[in-house]
Amino acid sequence: MSARLPVLVSLVVLSFKRFASTTGPCLASLEGARLDPRLQLILVDNASDDGSAERCGEWAALRSDALYLPQASNLGFGGGMNAGAAAASGEWICLVNSDTVFPAGALPALASTLASLPPSVALVGPVTNQAGNGQRLPLPELEMAKVPAVGATAMRAPTGLLTPSYRTDFFCVAVRRSVWEQLGGLDRAFGLGYYEDFDFSLRLRAAGFEQVIAEDVFVAHVGSASFAKMGDSQHELMRRNRGLLEQRHPAVRFEHVREGNAQALRYLVGVAQASGWTEARRERAAWRYAALLWDEPRSPLKRWRWRFAQRGLRRALAQAGIEPRFPATGDKETT
Structure with missing residues (x-):
């Protein structure tokens, strides 16, 4: 019997409520991960109280190769991802928000890209339809259901580009596990979420590592699904965390x-x-x-x-x- 290949990428999917509209479709698009021995799939639920935690458990019960980590309380984006990353065994950890969909070809493209990178590159973000930086390739007025097909078509014509980036948007991001551990993962001080990805990007840059946009990996993104119903508290959280980011990184640049x-x-x-x-x-x-x-x-x-x-x-x-x-x-x- 041949030895199992070492895990290249541990995919950590963070779920919080709305299983049918977010986590379910995301997991369905990642079914191919089970066929690739280089990929590990970890599902974390952040104490969903709408039945999604149970749905996640049912999904995991049918897939012995997937690891399910239900949380007793909502640890926020940073805490939830940290919990999943702690169980990762891959050379790379790919943090996946539940409001994403991987088009056909995205997983092989991701694995191929990560396997070929020099040690100096430690953070990689795909392109997408919805992001706050250069990762965004907008598709104006196109309904979300049609976005994955456009992304799949784009990936069939590879550009060979790895574009340097000032920061990386964490709707989906791959980070070297050794660097993740060196930096201590995401900072829990940012609470439920917002700007912890920016903070990590800047800490990684300060540590001397590079981050790039993988132009030949496309992941569809709904955007802000986890915070859609927070109302005024969402804006207060954003203001508070932006101030925290500025305090910790006085030279930070906020770019449109x-x-x-x-x-x-x-x-x-x-x-x-x-x-x-x-x-x-x-x-x-x-x-x-x-x-x-x-x-x-x-x-x-x-x-x-x-x-x-x-x-x-x-x-x-x-x-x-x-x-x-x-x-x-x-x-x-x-x-």
């Missing part, structure tokens, strides 16, 4: 998502100019260029300043013959 997209597009252009424009890179540049125009500031003065700042990037895109275009979705396209 359009700035992250522009930085990613600028990096893409630089790589293409140096090593060649493939068809996949052209398609990705067209997508990001469309986002650049779609996401411009509304204020006329701010919009003028933004366009002026991006004039060199636009010139380079024009010289390469890149026209702004969102990917075909079957719906009316936005350009």
